[in-house]
Amino acid sequence: MTQISQTPTLQDVAAAAGVSTATVSRCLNFPDQVAERTRTKVMHAVKALSYSPNFGARAMAARRTNTIGAIIPTMENAVFARGLEAFQAELLEHGFTMLVASTSYRPDIEEQQIRALVARGADALLLIGHERSPEVYQFLEAQRIPTLITWAFDGQSIRPSIGFDNRKAMRLMALKVIELGHSNLAFISAETNQNDRAKARHWGIEDAMATSGLNPRDLHVLETTYGIEQGATAFEQVMKAAPQTTAVICGNDVLGVGALRRAREMGVKVPQDVSITGFDDIELAEIAYPALTTVHVPHREMGRRAGEALAKLVTDGTLIEATELEAHLVLRETLAPARS
C-alpha cells in the first residue's frame, strides 16, 4: 500500500501545514481562537489532503454495532420525520438500525444524548445543523465517531454536511415576496440561539432586501419559541407593533400555520390583506387553509443520501462528500401581490 492511498491523519495535516497537531485540532474545534493566517494554512492542508476528522480508526475496526444515531431538535409536528424515515429506510438496506434522540432544542440535552449514543456504541451520528459547542466536536473526534451534519449545508466546513443552503433558500422566498410588491415586511423567526438554520434564514431575507433596494433594518423581526400557538401570538404582536405590514415571512411552517390561524381569528384576510409564508413544507403547510406557500425542503432526498453516505463510511470507509441539495418554493394560496 502506498502512502497516497492511506487515510490522512491529524499528523499528516500538521506536517503539511508546519504546525503542531494541537494547533490543527484547535483550528477544527475552536477556529475563533486561532490566528487567521494559521487557520488558512491548516485549512489549506486539510483540503489538500482530503483530511476528515470524522473518519477514524473506528470505521475500520469492525467492532461495529450496526447502529447509527440521529439527534434531532424535536419530534413535534414531524418537521424532521420524513427525512428520518428516509434515512432509516436507506440504513436498513445497508443493515443498520437507527436510534433517534430528541433535544427539545436544548444544547445541554443534545450533548447528553450524544454521549448516551456514543456510550451505547453508535457507529456514527447524524446531527442537525453545524452549531454546537467545540467541546462536543472534540468529544466526537476523541471518540472517533463519524458524524454527518444535515438540514444545513456548509461547503466551507471541515465537517461534511448533506443539506441545503438555508440562507439561499430563504433569500429565494423573500425575493418572491418583494417581487410581488411587498416592502413592509415582518419576520417571525425561530429562536436563533444555537440554531444556525434560523440565523441563516434571517440573513436570507436581509440579502433579498438589500439586493432589491430595501433597507434590511426596516425588517420587523420577532423571535419566538417553537409552536403553533407561539406563531399565532407572534402574528398578533407583529400586526399590533407594525400594522403597515403586508407580508409576514415565517421561519418555519409551524409558526406559519399558527400565524394563519390567528389571522383568521383576527379577521385579517390572507392573502388579500396580508401574505404569510412558511418554510419546510411539512404536512401542516399543505393541510392548512388557505394552503401555506412555503419553501420545500428536500426531506426525503436528504435523508436517503445521508443514510447512504453514513452506511458506506462505516462499512468500507468511503469518505463523505459534502452535498448541497436544492430547496425550492412551493407557491400555494397565502402569498399574493401587496395590497395597494
Next chain:
Amino acid sequence: MTQISQTPTLQDVAAAAGVSTATVSRCLNFPDQVAERTRTKVMHAVKALSYSPNFGARAMAARRTNTIGAIIPTMENAVFARGLEAFQAELLEHGFTMLVASTSYRPDIEEQQIRALVARGADALLLIGHERSPEVYQFLEAQRIPTLITWAFDGQSIRPSIGFDNRKAMRLMALKVIELGHSNLAFISAETNQNDRAKARHWGIEDAMATSGLNPRDLHVLETTYGIEQGATAFEQVMKAAPQTTAVICGNDVLGVGALRRAREMGVKVPQDVSITGFDDIELAEIAYPALTTVHVPHREMGRRAGEALAKLVTDGTLIEATELEAHLVLRETLAPARS
C-alpha cells in the same frame, strides 16, 4: 425481610397454581396454546401474587445505563411525538435518556429494533400496543427487560399498560355520530394486521351500532395504509362504492384530513353532505379546514405517566400499576346531523 415483601418469582406463581414454570411461561407468552382451565388457574395465581414478568433482577442489578428505549410505529405526522416528548421530559427529571426507534408499522423491524436497544443496554422499553409475536415477549422476559405498553390499555393483560381503551373511545365517537341521525356509516381504517389499536377502534364502531339497533354488518369498511394521500383515495373509493354514506369515521386523523381534502376536491360539502371524524387529536386535526372533529388521546398525560412509571421501576423496583386514562371527544366542525 419477610417472604411477603419479596418480589414474587415465576416459581412462586407455578407453586401457587400447582403447575410447572414452563406452563406459567406458556400462559404468559402463548395463552392460545394453553387450556382455558389451566390459564385461569395460572392467571389467578399471577394476580394473587401481583407477579409481573417485567420485573426482573435487572432492575435491581444497578448495572444501569440510564437509557430507556421507546419503539413507535412511525415518526410521520407526529402521531406519537407529543406523547414521547412528555415521556422524555419526565425521564430527564429522573436522570434517564430516551432513545427512539421507529418501525414503519413493520413487526420485523420492530423486533430488530427491540434487539438492538436491548443489545445497546436499554434499561427498559416502552412499546406501542400489546400485539406482537410471542417470541418477542419471550426474548424480553429472558433478557429481563422491563417493558411497558402504552397507547392501548388492557387491564386483563399480565403486561402492564398505561394507556386508554381504544375500543371504548371509538365507541363514544360512533355513538355521537349515530345520535346525530347517521345510519349509513363508513369506516376508513388503518391496517389491522398486528395493530390492536386499529382492531379495537373497528370493534368500538360495531359496539355502538349494535347498541343503537343498527346492524354492524352494514358498516362499509375500507382498510388502507397510513398516509394523508391514502385517506384521500379511500374517501373517494368509499363514496363511489357506497354513495348513500352520510358519515365517514376515520381510524386516525391522518386518514381523516386526507378524506377531508378529497371531499373538498370532489365538491362534497363537509359536514353538510357528509360528516368526517378522526382519531388522535394531533395538530393536523386542528389545522385542517374545516377543523376535524376527533377523539382526543391523552398524549402528554400518557407519556408523562409512562416515563414516571418506568423510571421508578428501574430506579427502585416500584411495580408498574396498569393505568387507564380517558380519551374524550373533541367536537369541531366536521360532524353535523345527517342530511335528511
